[in-house]
Amino acid sequence: MVFKSLGVILLAGLLGLAGCDSDEKAPAAESGKVDAENPDLQTGDISLALTSAQLDWVGQQIFRNECAGRFQCLVHWNDGEAFPSLGIGHFIWYPKGVEGRFVESFPALMEYMEQRQVNIPEWLRALEPFDAPWSEKAEFLAVDDSPRLAELREFLAGTQGIQAEFIFRRARESLGRIVEAAPDDRKSDVADRLEALSQTPGGVYAIIDYVNFKGEGLSSTERYNDQGWGLLQVLLEMSGSPDRNALGQFREAAGTVLTRRAENAKDPIERERWLPGWLRRLETYKEPPVFKISE
Numbered sequence: 035m036v037f038k039s040l041g042v043i044l045l046a047g048l049l050g051l052a053g054c055d056s057d058e059k060a061p062a063a064e065s066g067k068v069d070a071e072n073p074d075l076q077t078g079d080i081s082l083a084l085t086s087a088q089l090d091w092v093g094q095q096i097f098r099n100e101c102a103g104r105f106q107c108l109v110h111w112n113d114g115e116a117f118p119s120l121g122i123g124h125f126i127w128y129p130k131g132v133e134g135r136f137v138e139s140f141p142a143l144m145e146y147m148e149q150r151q152v153n154i155p156e157w158l159r160a161l162e163p164f165d166a167p168w169s170e171k172a173e174f175l176a177v178d179d180s181p182r183l184a185e186l187r188e189f190l191a192g193t194q195g196i197q198a199e200f201i202f203r204r205a206r207e208s209l210g211r212i213v214e215a216a217p218d219d220r221k222s223d224v225a226d227r228l229e230a231l232s233q234t235p236g237g238v239y240a241i242i243d244y245v246n247f248k249g250e251g252l253s254s255t256e257r258y259n260d261q262g263w264g265l266l267q268v269l270l271e272m273s274g275s276p277d278r279n280a281l282g283q284f285r286e287a288a289g290t291v292l293t294r295r296a297e298n299a300k301d302p303i304e305r306e307r308w309l310p311g312w313l314r315r316l317e318t319y320k321e322p323p324v325f326k327i328s329e
Contacts, residue, residue: 080213080228082206082242088235091322093198096243097122099315108190109183111171114303118166118174121190122197123246130165135255139204140166146200152193155185205245208252212266215252224269230280236321237281244268244288247315258298267291285319292316 094103100123101107111118117128120140127140141164147154161167168174177183190197209228216224231237244265249256251264261267271287272280296309 080209080225080232082202082209082232082238088238088322089198089202091235092202092239092242093122093194095239095318096198096201096246097194099243099247099318100124105187105191108187111168111174113171113307114301116170118168120186122194123201125197127166129167129169130163131169135253135257137249137253137256142204143197143200146203147193147196150196150199152196155189157182158186158189201246202242205242208245208250208265209241211252212250212269215266216270220270223272224266227269227272227280227284231284234281234321236319237284239322240281240284240319241265243315243319248292258295258300261294261298263291263295281319281321285316288316288319289313 097103100119101110108122109118109120110124116132116134117126119125120127121143123139123143125140125143126134126136126138128134128138144154144158144164148159168177213221213225213228228241231241249264251262251266251268253262253264256262256264268284268288268291271291272283273287274283292312293309296304296312299305
C-alpha cells in the first residue's frame with residue numbers, strides 16, 4: 035500500500051458521523067474549524083474551510099451519493115466494472131492482475147487508516163500483495179453473505195469519519211497539482227475558479243465530492259479520445275466571471291464534461307445507465323440550506 039507524505043489532520047465533528055468507531059483516537063481540533071490559519075491546510079492562496087457541522091454534512095452527503103446511505107452498499111461490485119468499490123466513497127480496489135484506467139484508492143485509504151492507528155481486520159491487514167481477494171464479480175457474489183464480508187462492512191460502517199477525513203485530504207492536497215497541470219494561459223482561470231468555489235460550504239463540498247467521484251483529472255489513463263473528466267477538466271470548462279455563481283457554473287460545466295465522457299465511451303452502459311445518475315448527483319452541488327448565510 036502506498037500513500038506518501040501524510041501528516042495528521044484533526045477534523046472536529048467528522049468522527050461524529052453515524053456509525054463512527056469510538057476507538058478511533060482522534061481528538062477534536064480546538065477551534066472546531068479547518069481554515070486558512072492552519073498552514074497545513076493551504077495550497078498557495080486556496081484553502082478549504084468548513085466548520086465541524088459542515089464537514090459532518092459533507093461526509094454524510096458523499097455516503098448518500100455513493101451508497102444511498104445503505105449498509106450493504108459499503109462493499110459492492112457494480113455491473114460493467116472489473117473491481118469492487120468499498121466504503122462511503124466507493125473507493126476502488128483492483129484484483130490481482132487487473133490494470134484499470136481509473137486511479138485505485140482503497141489501498142491508500144488503508145494506509146491512511148494504519149497511520150491513524152485504526153483497528154483494521156486482521157485478514158485485511160495480512161493480505162500480501164494488497165489486492166482485492168476476488169478475481170471477478172461472480173466470485174465476489176458467491177461470498178457476499180460470508181462472515182468475512184460482514185466484518186468488512188461493519189469495519190467500513192464504523193470508520194466513516196476517517197474515510198471522510200481521507201476524502202477531504204485527497205481533495206485538499208490536489209489543488210496545487212491541478213492548478214500546475216493547467217495550460218500556462220489558463221492557470222489563473224483555474225486558480226480563480228477554485229478560489230471562488232472554496233468560499234462557500236457548497237463549493238467546498240462540490241470540490242471534495244467531485245475529486246472522490248471522478249478524480250483530479252491528472253491521470254493520463256483517465257481519458258477517452260484523449261479527453262479527461264476530472265476536476266481539472268470541469269474547471270477549464272467553466273465560463274463566466276469566477277465570482278458570479280461559481281457553484282452554478284461548476285454544475286453546468288461538470289454536466290458537459292460527464293456527458294462528453296459518456297459519449298466518448300465504448301461501452302454503452304455509460305450513456306444508458308450511468309450518465310443519468312451522474313447528472314442527478316450534480317444536482318446536489320448546492321449550498322446546504324442550514325448553512326446559508328443571509329446577505
